[in-house]
Amino acid sequence: MSRRLIAALAFILALTGFVAPVAAGEPVFAARACPADWPTDVRQTVCGTLTVDEARDGSSNRRIDIAVVILKASQPYRDASGQALPPVVMFHGGPGGALTPGVGGTLAALARMPDLLAVDQDVIFFDQRGGGADTPSMDCPGVELTDAGPPSDADRDGLIACLKGYEAQGVDLNQYNARVIADDVGDMAKALNLPKIDLRGGSYGPRIEAAVITHQPQIVRAAVMDSPWPPEGNWAVGTPEQVSAAVRLILSKCAAQADCAARHPNLQTRFEANARLWLAGPQTGKDGKTFNVDDLSAFLMDTTYDRTGVRRLPADLEKVIAGDLTPVAEIAADRTYYFEGQHMAHLCKEELPFESKARLAAGAAGDPVAEVLVPSLSRLFDVCAAVDIAGADPVENAPVVTDIPTLFVAAEIDPGCPPPLTEAAARTYSNSQVVIVTNATHGVINSSPCTVAMARDFLRDPSKPVDRSCLPATDTPLAFIEDASAS
Template sequence: MITRSLAALFLGLGLWGGGAAVAPARAAEPVFADSPCPTDWPSGVREVRCGRLVVDEARGGASDRRIQVAVVVLKASQPFKDASGQALPPVFMFHGGPGGALTPAAGGILNALKQRPDLMAVDQDLVLFDQRGGGQGEPSLDCPGVQLTDAGPPSDADRDGLIACLKTYQAQGVDLNQYNAAVIADDVKDLAQVLGYAKIDLWGGSYGPRIEAAVITHQPQIVRAAVMDSPWPPEGNWAVGTPEQVSAAVKLILGKCAAQADCRARHPDLQTRFEAEARKWLAGPVVGQVGGKDGARFTVDDLSAFLMETTYDHDGVRRLPADIEKIIAGDLSPIAEVAAERTYYTEGQHMAHLCKEELPFESKARLVAGAAGDPVAEVLVPSLSRLFDVCDAVGESPADPIENAPVTTNVPTLFVAAEIDPGCPPPLTEAAAKGYANSQVVIVTNATHGVINGSLCTRRMAREFLRDPSKPVDRSCLPSADTPLDFIEDEAAG
């Protein structure tokens, strides 16, 4: 799962220069092809290497089709050595989604490092790569014109567009069964090999830890330690249970408002009133104002996307009581703001993952049954249901059940989760960590999805963990459990 803020970082900086197709090599032989980095990237910040990993789409000689994975390596500015005098291994970064990207953000990262040289790639080399099927790789399974969020396709037209798009890729010879976590784990092993790394560290956020878990399962010999930020574990259900998780996040946020006298006075009994509002949206399209103009019309799917996106986002969470008041009053501008941008995924890559390793282990009936009776949860059901329709039409083969099972490992792992997270809530993290014998779990009060980059405290914690994964992390800088959430109100309401 990936949020708007992460999408803006990972997808919005289209700075990668696409290279020419690489000639096929001998089957099953991974190749790293160097290429020039974009000329508009800042120089002198870090030593940078750009290129592409070229591998078989299907390993084992099933096809001679070759694919490319875009890669950027940022060399460490001050390589750290452990107690034995050994330099730390590189950090492989895993983006979220599925359907995100990292290499397009490399230029932005270098610009940020000009101002804040301590942000990353200090102790260890940093390897950014776009997981197969997305970003600047070839193929990149994008579906232009189709909208898709973590709440699913927001309309029947988007559902049908996804089906048509995926079938087009299949007709072009793309084997969608080869775009998933288990195969990416092999890509990571191959990339480490061609770059000359015997060991690597893993660092990912959101769906990134889902891929990290596959590397730990299938290629444990190359992994020294792992950091998982707002993690989505393999055993999580993508659709089933998500409506209840979103509803729980809304209740948590509104409960924090009710616990503060000023917020409670501004928004009395807001949870009950919003449940009544949700029932109205479930009954049919709602018409209201946007920008002071009447006649704006939105559906329950638009409210669904709003709830998912807002409860992921730090500022969205802080505005939620005020935004819900607007919606109840007929001002639908908060809905319109989210509806304006819902194309931040590489949609084909996203669905290839879901149809292989997530939805075959779930069902539409369980989705509906779990949300029944909770109007806020029921808002999420129509759009999430469409995901099953897409997968049924495309017909990928289900993954091996091990891909949906909890991981058992001794790899030292730091889990950092947000207290407020509708997609990757703390109970998922706490349950997953039980299989990691050398794990540490940190839940950050009032934090939202994408915790580590949210504060100097958590960034320092992760950096120190990788310096010595055997030591307990220092939690003294974290906010206390009773820290009030700082809500944002409209100036007019103040």
């Protein structure tokens, strides 16, 4: 999210409105006015646009714009030698997320909690090419997509049509992926005159951090990875089993508590039986509304990612088993939270070429909860087969080998980025620290003052072990949420 020597350049540009002519291929940062409704008295803020080549191989002269927002540090920290910290660049997840549209809300939050962000070091937010406030921004209006894939054949077909539409506009979909974004980050550092930066991201953000570490290591001082997705992970293959494992873990935490176990006896076995009904055909709830296995798939994925959803899961599964499908309906009401074109450009380039439908189905076979995820995830392969995106070089799917100081923070309960994935990835980061937070869910660092301080202290001095004393004990019970309608 933001950084440092930018002030001089940004404010000179803002005052003069002048951008010198540049040769083709040279990155350019141009300051612009921030949105008028953003708070102006919280952090010194610079908004701008980074303009770079869409393709750096000379295959076209098309240029694209990347939205950038910089929050200046309120109390810049200096180490024992008097050296100021470099800016920290924030990486959003997804793929298909965004950061800059939410900076106004971040500033409002900082007015209430000034120590939350941009205290020690500047923070640079940017929207990874192809999404957010960028040009192009590859949204697919009317198409639904979750981490469990397109929830219907119509959504699959809509994604194909959307991607082909961007191709027809001249967008080279092969240029929207982690490898190319790593070079965007290098260009941003060059345009802003930043010799070093820190990296911080969550979910798919660490996938992009890994690419920066691989392809632009000379600019990276340290990295923080929250609920990380590493390059060697499989997007579709193995995900059904991970979701099933997350459900089993949550329900085992319920079974270990006498009150929860009494409310929900043998819930794992009963839900597996219910999942087989969904696999056999659509289910109609007490209110007459019908949902299918893809709807249950999206419910399981989204719920086991979510802090509140995890705590409600036993009660919600009781409802579903009893024919009250409102928990499924709540998720089905909003499944459009990605810039879907950007999302699929990444998956079709750097994820799915290394996987297959056959392996997806084989891994889930015999586990009814896992099998629920297979149909929607399978549609991702259909989308990629229909568009012109070549698979990435195999190095983009390999573990990263580095000695750059890196802090990995993972959630105990995470269906997409589980702890074993984090622990395996960290083995080739020779100067890394791994923290697994008990009872936490996807997106750990900002969920507690403990982990916020941990990330901040690490970036102050990446050579020191982080303080884990504030973390919950591994045997801490998970606090479940019940309601009057839960059995």
